Amino acid sequence: MAGAGLLFLVLGLGLIAWITGRARAAAFVKADRTNLNSLPSYHGWYMALFAVVPPLLFLAVWGAIVPALQTDMVLSAPAAQALPMDGFARASILSEARAIASGAQDTAFQPMAEQFVPLYRAAIAHYNWIAVAATVLLLFAGGTYAFTRLKPDFRARTKVERVVMGALLTASLIAIVTTIGIVASLIFETVRFFQMVNPIEFLFGATWNPQSTVTPGGDNGFGAIPLFWGTVFIGAIIAMIVAIPLGLMSAVYLTQYARPAVRKWMKPILEILAGVPTVVYGYFAALTIAPALRDFAAAVGIPGASSESALAAGVVMGVMIIPFVSSMADDSIAAVPNSMRDGSLAMGSTKSETIKKVLIPAALPGVVGGVLLAVSRAIGETMIVVMAAGLTANMTANPFASVTTVTVQIVQLLTGDQEFDSPKTLAAFALGLVLFIVTLLLNLVALRVVKRYREAYE
Amino acid sequence: MTDDNRRNEQLARIARNNMGEAAADVPSEPIGLADPKISARGVNVFYGAKQAIKDVSIDVGMDNVVAFIGPSGCGKSTFLRTLNRMNDTIPIARVEGDIRLDGEDIYSPKMDVVQLRARVGMVFQKPNPFPKSIYDNVAYGPRIHGLASGKAELDEIVERSLQRAGLWNEVSDRLSDSGTALSGGQQQRLCIARAIAVDPEVILMDEPCSALDPIATAKIEELIHALRGQYAIVIVTHNMQQAARVSQRTAFFHLGTLVEYGKTSEIFTNPREEKTKDYITGRYG
């Protein structure tokens, strides 16, 4: 790990720069008895930043380009003539040689790789020297420049604070960069997918049976409607039928009826439901709920019952969402002014009449916003449906039958044997893009509804 | 002292004008009434360990408007809320003593609080119409209590209640608009109409004008005059001129105790207690 060693070297020298800068500033005070513009430690930070930041930037760039440089050096050796011309075979030999040379691997599976190990060792050592030299040079250059600028009236604090501000701004821009990264990567792959498969077929086709090779213009089994239906059926219908009444009634009971001691204990207990990992729910659904539902359906005589059913996944997902709906409902009801409740009670309505006819209608926009957020979460949920909903793309409204969802198919398409650039692999990104857009819209609408609702009562 | 005197005379004049012919009907004994609508004896209210009302006894008659006055925090609103058991909604509040409505103990286990509140209506400090249409706001009470046997009768109740609250002419053509879209004074009259629609016997008003401008206040006061005699009305106010204008009897509260209760004209012209005198002459409060 030459990189780590170098990193520690830079940081160690940075510490020395900090101490030097600080001592220099302290010396000004002693010598001239003047007041510094900034505290000595700011002078230290100023020097340390100048010493450390350029080498670190250099190392980041260097890390990205150096493997290519090393490979070029290896390939320029006479032994490289013996390499096979096939790009893939060549790359695998080289990468194995590199792995052995850097100590990540012990023995070679391809005999030819052994030949290149010494070459790689040499190349790595060569470029390591360059890296160390350049780093140290940059560090001292930066440090010396900063050192010469230190004076009693030097505004070190302002300079350092400007850097801190820059760091803060950069950190907050990462959110935008991430969003752009998501959009860019999804769109990039989706466009490649749509070059192979007609978008009309993808968005409106009714058969999902993706093939690795496509015939342009024909039906290639990339019709995603059954997946959209399965996603809506499980996430927006079955899960909400479970989550909305249970979540809403729990919130009403805990905020309006329960004694404080009960509320104090039951609220965190219900919140545990939201903290259980989805893989645990998925396993629970597949192990316990799904077989029970299948047996029930078989006993009652419902046709099409399967051991992986929309109902099993939907019910368990609904339970997972209960605390979410409940806390949104709780917040919305709490935001209704107490005077409404008093007004209703003072007319002689009972508590439940007040809740049903005044509080919930008044809180409705907030509750609806919360439900939209819950739907957005449910349709993006993956593990429960992967483990309990199944893989067959059925267009059925029978909750005991197996259906599949967008997320299940993304996992399915990307975790089997991957063929890069196959439409099957790329289809996952198109599905991801659809999922992203739908959840984005749901979130934006929901957040706006909730925000407007809050403002109405402020 | 001359300022005080002038102020005193002014209040007394307002009270005398207001009393008019009714003044003769009001019995002169301070607390006991021959036929009280509400009769409270030895009432204490506690919030947790803190005592908010100390040993208050008072009678409210059918034929007059009673004003509760006193400095803020004196317990007048708290006492008002004990009269229709709105204090039940505060978990730490505890009420002791005897409060009777038409001779029935309202704190007895047999008393149904839903029925009690239908009989003793309340109007709050801040107008609190429900976020529903004007019609639904007024119809809410009759609907939950089942006071109308059909749509026509409900329409009639709504219209009559709005008329009696003096709001009908302003809203008759937009009954389906939201109640929260009205102006503050209109909202408060809507709340009064809402309370009237349940056909109560007593109306409690907790500083009903404190959030309103003078014109809206004048309208509410007119309304109180018009309603007088049909309902027993208790109004809490911190505005002494308002008390003098609308009430026939006034109770002065101080630090949770009832200091003095009597005819409004007497309280403002010739208070028996030194504290009352200090308060109405503006020495504190």
Next chain:
Amino acid sequence: MIDTTPRFTVDGTRTAPTNWDSPDMRKRIARRYAAERRFKYLGMGAVILSAAFLAFLLYVMIGNGLSGFQRTEVALDVDFPALTGGTGAAALTGPSAENTAASLDLPGVVSVAVEAQYGETEVPIFSSGAWQIVQKRLLEDPALIEARQTMWLPASSELDIAAKEGGSAQAERLLAALRAGDAVQTGFNSSFLTGSDATDPAQAGIWSAFKGSLMTMLVTVILAFPIGVLAALYLEEYAPKNRWTDLIEVSINNLAAVPSIIFGLLGLVVFLNWFNMPRSAAIVGGLTLALMTMPIIVIAGRNAIKSVPPSIREAALGIGASPIQVVFHHVLPLALPGILTGTIIGMARALGETAPLLLIGMRAFIPTPPGGLTDPSTVLPVQIYLWSDEVNRGFVEKTSAAIIVLLLFLLSMNALAIYLRNKFETRW
């Protein structure tokens, strides 16, 4: 049915009041109270049902999983002097001990000993990894090799299932015979906590997945915590109100609600395909989860920073502190407990996350613990997913046992968050 006496006459004067005591009215009030009670019980029912579901889930997991921490052991007589050609204890000490042990052919030794004691059996008696336990014990105590020993070794998966919940007829028969000879006992399955993934459920353990989780979380927290805190400080304390700031805010709020699998797609395309980072590596998993956790930390951090009263900032500004000093000397320390609470909750979510890690390939079969951040590794939830797909019945208890371990960690993280919140919660 309703009292219809007119309440107001036409001229508006009052007549008879509503008769609240009429039988109709009494019935109506009774009905309303019944509805009130029903509504209350409905609410109570919703709470109880939700809690019961949680209890049922935990009950099933604990019921299935507790046996995963135990293993069935069977006694085996090993005549070491005869089977190892009289190797002395001295050969198993010192630096060459491992080599000596390897040269002893312990798998062979064990199978000969089994053959000698039990003969041919319909189902294997011992786990195929039993010899490793023998080797470990010999290295710990070389003296053992100089005499005949009775050793308790882990039973095969089939026998283990038969002992715990009833298995195949052959296994049951064999078990009965062994029990008759007092050759069966139940012991703590330490290899479950120290072992790695294996095809034989009797040998499978969670250590490598657990280590993978720890390394992934380390990367996540190192990246997400500072970035999240700095972004929260910027947005709450310095950001001007303009379209850029709005855009950042919308991005963060939206990222917090984007399905986790989308982050997996991002990681696959950007980190693996564009940046050529290693597949299945903890560092890629950590990066992906950091992007997912960062918005949660930002939102929690902003709420914590917002709750620091402005008077403290004004006081510090008033004595001449710069805006940066105000924030780093006063606001941040006061907001830190809230930020930490949010961070722990975000980390707990990341620890339980599965889907995005599947997409970046952290679903490989990892038979040895990963050595570094770039080594192929897996994490606990993914291990649970992989085991849940196994057909071998022996993996059911392993899956549930791994779930118990995961839940214990998550619960203690959440408990820590609640403790921090209660301890440092300040009411201004």
